[in-house]
Amino acid sequence: MTATSASDPAAPRDRVAIDGGRPIDWSLTSLDYATHRPGPPQRLYELLAALGVGGAGQRVLDLGTGTGVVARELARRGAIVSGVDIAAGQIAAARDAATADGVAVDFVVAAAEACPFAAASFDAIVASQCWMYFDVERTLAEARRLLRPDGALVTTHFSWLPRADPVARVSEALVLRANPAWQGADWSGRIAAEPAWADGRARVRAMFWFDVDVPFTHESWRGRMRACRGVGAALARDEVEAFDAALAAWLGSHVPERFTVRHRVDAHVFDPWPPSSAASAARTPA
Numbered sequence: 669m670t671a672t673s674a675s676d677p678a679a680p681r682d683r684v685a686i687d688g689g690r691p692i693d694w695s696l697t698s699l700d701y702a703t704h705r706p707g708p709p710q711r712l713y714e715l716l717a718a719l720g721v722g723g724a725g726q727r728v729l730d731l732g733t734g735t736g737v738v739a740r741e742l743a744r745r746g747a748i749v750s751g752v753d754i755a756a757g758q759i760a761a762a763r764d765a766a767t768a769d770g771v772a773v774d775f776v777v778a779a780a781e782a783c784p785f786a787a788a789s790f791d792a793i794v795a796s797q798c799w800m801y802f803d804v805e806r807t808l809a810e811a812r813r814l815l816r817p818d819g820a821l822v823t824t825h826f827s828w829l830p831r832a833d834p835v836a837r838v839s840e841a842l843v844l845r846a847n848p849a850w851q852g853a854d855w856s857g858r859i860a861a862e863p864a865w866a867d868g869r870a871r872v873r874a875m876f877w878f879d880v881d882v883p884f885t886h887e888s889w890r891g892r893m894r895a896c897r898g899v900g901a902a903l904a905r906d907e908v909e910a911f912d913a914a915l916a917a918w919l920g921s922h923v924p925e926r927f928t929v930r931h932r933v934d935a936h937v938f939d940p941w942p943p944s945s946a947a948s949a950a951r952t953p954a
Contacts, residue, residue, distance in 0.1 A: 686801060688849040690902055695757025697900030698735065702761040704891025707737035708796070708826040709880050712933050713745060719874050719937050721820055722747050726791045729814060731780040731807070732798030736762030736773060738824075742794070743771040750774040750790075752783055781806035787813050792820045793940075799823045804865050811940045820873065821940040826933050829857050829879070833930040835889070835923060839915060843898045846911040850898030859934045870938040877934035885926055886919045 686692060694701065716722050724746030730739040733751030735758055743749045743766070751773055753759050762775045778784055780795070780802045793811050795802070811821050828836040830853065840853040859877045866872065884892065890912055894900045899911055 687847075687851050687898065687902065690847075690849045692897055692901045694734065694753075694755040694897075694901050697895050698755070698757040698761040700891045700895040700900055701758070702735040702765055704888050705735070705737070705895045706882055706892070707741060708824065708933055709882075711878065711880070712824065712826075712935065713741060715876055716822065716824075716935060716937075717745070719820075721792045721794070721822055721937060727789060729783065729785070729790045729793045731783075731793060731795040732801065733762055733775065734758050734798075736765055736775060738794060738796045739773045739775070740766055740769055740771050743773050744769070750776065750785065752776050752778040752780065754779050781810055783810055783814060785814055788816045790814050790819060791816055792822060794822045794824065796824045797826060799865075804869070808869055808940055815940065819940075821870065821938040822935060823863070823938070824933070824935040826931060827855060828882075829930045829932055830854055831857060835919075835927065835929050838918060838922075839889075839893050842911060842914050842918070843893070843896060845914075846907055847898045847902055850902070852896070852898055857932055859932070863936065866936075866938065869942055870940045871943045873937045873939060875934070875936045877932060879930060879932050881928035882931050883926065883928050886916065886923070889919065889927075889929070890915055 713722060722728060722742045722745060726747045728739075728742050728747045728749050730736070730742070730749060730751040733739050733753045734755075736751050739749045739751035739762070751759075751762060752775075753762070754777065756777050759775050759777050762773070766773045766775065776784060780798075793815060815821070830837040830840050843850055844853055859875070861875060862872050893915055894908060894912055900908055903911065
């Protein structure tokens with residue numbers, strides 16, 4: 669995953685301000701991210717494959733790849749995958765994980781708005797849990813450049829549901845106590861049929877969502893929450909430790925050692941051209 673990163677002073681600065689503009693550096697939490705942040709369930713990939721995204725031999729670019737969870741799964745399924753992220757620590761962790769998994773993925777430190785690939789290089793571009801960090805106009809322009817005719821842009825999310833799950837709700841309250849600037853709390857769970865950013869810019873081919881109960885232990889949930897944007901990517905080490913201690917104490921008093929947290933998975937598959945030009949773009953030769 670990518671955002672304005674203190675470890676990359678050349679990163680684009682004209683993106684939407686997140687958390688009041690507080691610096692976010694995912695490299696600070698790459699270890700927890702790689703170890704404790706679970707990837708989306710297999711059903712996501714199966715549904716995307718049914719929609720023509722991520723099949724064997726297809727060339728796929730994973731934007732804001734983070735530690736490469738989505739990129740590596742697509743590679744396991746036979747796609748030819750590249751992944752970009754502005755956080756060098758995330759890319760290092762992604763490369764290590766790919767080596768451990770025995771999959772080949774071309775991981776590159778780069779911004780979603782300026783990818784180092786030739787035009788018409790990809791059949792699909794995926795942005796998992798990261799689209800909100802990008803400059804929409806520049807990223808769409810780059811997606812249009814990089815996609816082959818009839819190529820697809822996919823945005824997807826894998827988010828806990830604080831209004832449905834008490835563990836998520838209390839954990840968010842602890843994040844806000846440690847970092848009041850964090851803006852990720854109290855998501856309603858609503859999935860728009862067409863996201864507001866796409867109006868007049870891109871056409872939705874298909875969308876879906878479903879819920880899943882994700883298993884955790886006390887240790888893995890604490891690691892998952894340390895890998896939250898509002899904690900490990902934003903706080904000083906002593907603040908992260910204080911947050912972790914508070915969460916551990918609450919879990920020990922209120923939650924069995926093994927439990928689940930309700931999550932919602934959603935995906936939109938787009939033609940990333942304005943509706944009036946999508947048909948002509950599909951006819952343009954590569």
